[in-house]
Amino acid sequence: xxxxxxxxxxxxxxxxxxxxxxxxxxxxxxxxxxxxxxxxxxxxxxxxxxxxxxxxxxxxxxxxxxxxxxxxxxxxxxxxxxxxxxxxxxxxxxxxxxxxxxxxxxxxxxxxxxxxxxxxxxxxxxxxxxxxxxxxxxxxxxxxx
Amino acid sequence: xxxxxxxxxxxxxxxxxxxxxxxxxxxxxxxxxxxxxxxxxxxxxxxxxxxxxxxxxxxxxxxxxxxxxxxxxxxxxxxxxxxxxxxxxxxxxxxxxxxxxxxxxxxxxxxxxxxxxxxxxxxxxxxxxxxxxxxxxxxxxxxxx
DNA sequence: TATCTTTTTGAGATGGCTTATCAATTTCAA
DNA sequence: TTGAAATTGATAAGCCATCTCAAAAAGATA
Numbered sequence: 001x002x003x004x005x006x007x008x009x010x011x012x013x014x015x016x017x018x019x020x021x022x023x024x025x026x027x028x029x030x031x032x033x034x035x036x037x038x039x040x041x042x043x044x045x046x047x048x049x050x051x052x053x054x055x056x057x058x059x060x061x062x063x064x065x066x067x068x069x070x071x072x073x074x075x076x077x078x079x080x081x082x083x084x085x086x087x088x089x090x091x092x093x094x095x096x097x098x099x100x101x102x103x104x105x106x107x108x109x110x111x112x113x114x115x116x117x118x119x120x121x122x123x124x125x126x127x128x129x130x131x132x133x134x135x136x137x138x139x140x141x142x143x144x145x
Numbered sequence: 146x147x148x149x150x151x152x153x154x155x156x157x158x159x160x161x162x163x164x165x166x167x168x169x170x171x172x173x174x175x176x177x178x179x180x181x182x183x184x185x186x187x188x189x190x191x192x193x194x195x196x197x198x199x200x201x202x203x204x205x206x207x208x209x210x211x212x213x214x215x216x217x218x219x220x221x222x223x224x225x226x227x228x229x230x231x232x233x234x235x236x237x238x239x240x241x242x243x244x245x246x247x248x249x250x251x252x253x254x255x256x257x258x259x260x261x262x263x264x265x266x267x268x269x270x271x272x273x274x275x276x277x278x279x280x281x282x283x284x285x286x287x288x289x290x
Numbered sequence: 291t292a293t294c295t296t297t298t299t300g301a302g303a304t305g306g307c308t309t310a311t312c313a314a315t316t317t318c319a320a
Numbered sequence: 321t322t323g324a325a326a327t328t329g330a331t332a333a334g335c336c337a338t339c340t341c342a343a344a345a346a347g348a349t350a
Contacts, residue, residue, distance in 0.1 A: 023317050023326055043308080058329040063308060079224040082306065082337085098272050107270050114266075117259045118281055125252050126286035127243050135278045136263055141271035168297055168346050188337080203300040208337060227308085228336070 006036045009074060009090045016072035027057060031065045035075065040087040040106065078133070080104070096134035102143030151181045154219060154235045161217035172202060176210045180220065184253070185232040223278065241279035247288030 013032055017024055034050055035041065041049075043062045050057050066086045069075035076087045080099065089095075094115075098107040114134065122129045158177055162169055179195055180186065186194075188207045195202050211231045214220035221232045225244075234240070239260070243252040259279065267274045 021326080025317070025327065027328070056329070058331095060309075060330080061328060064327085067309095084307080098267060098270055100272070101275060107272070109266050109270070111262060111266055114259055114262050117256060117262070118279075121254050121256055121259075122243060122281055122283060125243055125254065127245070127252070127281065127283045128289055129281050129283040130246060131283075132281045133278070134263075134280075136267055136272065136274050137276045137278070138267060138272045138274040144273055166297080170298065170346070172299070201300075203302095205301080205338075206299060209298085 006033060009036055012074060012090065013069070013072055016068075020071075022068075027061055028065055028068070030054065030057070031062060032069070032074070035066070035069065035086070036088060036090060038088055039108070040078070040085045042083050042085055044083070046086075078135075094131075096136075098136045098138070100140040100143055101137050102139050105140050107140075151178060154181055157219060157235065158214070158217055161213075165216075167213075172206055173210055173213070175199065175202070176207060177214070177219070180211070180214065180231070181233060181235060183233055185223070185230045185251075187228050187230055189228070191231075221276070239277075241281070243281045243283070243285075245285040245288055246282050247284050250285050252285075 010029070010032065013028065014024055016022075017028075030050070031046070034046060038046075043059065043066055046066070047057070047059045047062050050062070066075055067077070069086070070077050074088070074090045076089045078085045078087055078097070081104075095108045095110045096114075098109060099105075115132075118132060119129060155174070155177065158173065159169055161167075162173075175195070176191070179191060183191075188204065188211055191211070192202070192204045192207050195207070211220055212222070214231070215222050219233070219235045221234045223230045223232055223242075232240075240253045240255045241259075243254060244250070260277075263277055264274060
């Protein structure tokens with residue numbers, strides 16, 4: 001049962017759709033299934049990937065749907081270079097990125113201590129954190145040479 | 146002596162220019178002086194600001210020059226919304242941002258402990274950090290109500 | 291100072307990514 | 321099944337940033 005694999009996320013999406021008077025469509029189901037197989041992907045890349053099996057899926061629909069996933073908390077948009085990367089954040093807690101400026105390689109990590117310090121900084125300034133973004137840019141071991 | 150106020154940064158720029166066979170021009174001086182009065186600004190905003198006194202300063206020149214400042218370590222580019230914000234980092238160490246998702250207010254902060262932990266994470270993954278970006282999104286005390 | 295090479299500038303064209311438009315189609319509640 | 325409301329696909333449009341190139345400026349040299 002291929003669809004069952006992502007049943008949980010599918011429900012997250014349906015719940016979000018229900019709350020906002022949006023509809024569950026073939027395209028949204030299709031794009032979600034494909035998206036969940038990725039760690040992160042651009043709209044363009046997803047367009048080409050899906051074009052192999054569904055040639056008539058429009059690029060605009062991909063963009064709209066990925067943005068919808070962001071609203072639903074399934075994806076998270078992140079600028080890298082000139083493009084927007086949509087990160088899959090459904091199957092794990094919040095994570096941050098190590099990004100190689102040489103080859104674009106991305107390593108994900110999580111660090112509770114850092115998050116704790118962030119909370120401190122925020123409350124010291126009267127802020128309540130909703131989300132955060134931490135990106136470390138540098139060279140990976142391969143690109144350093 | 147108005148120009149003397151930013152003498153130090155002007156020297157940083159000149160040093161960078163010298164190292165890269167670039168020239169010191171009226172425009173670069175002008176843009177630097179204006180830029181140093183800001184915490185952060187977009188190329189477009191700077192264009193309009195400077196247009197009041199120098200109507201013939203081209204937008205392309207602003208972009209080129211702000212990117213030059215980034216190379217020289219005087220500025221730092223940061224995507225916010227659909228535009229690029231150029232942060233003034235000349236008069237202080239690296240700083241990060243607390244951003245209110247309600248009103249857009251930005252509070253800058255610095256935290257050595259966090260930076261130290263970042264270094265650890267990076268070296269653990271074989272990375273050499275060149276720069277980083279930490280943005281905490283949330284509600285400021287005013288917007289929380 | 292005059293000369294000459296190299297870099298920079300300005301204006302507009304160009305390019306790349308993302309969103310807007312809108313008629314045709316699909317969803318889904320009644 | 322029907323009808324109101326949302327969605328889709330194709331493409332146009334928008335926006336931000338960079339590129340192009342002839343004219344101007346910088347700065348080294350004589």
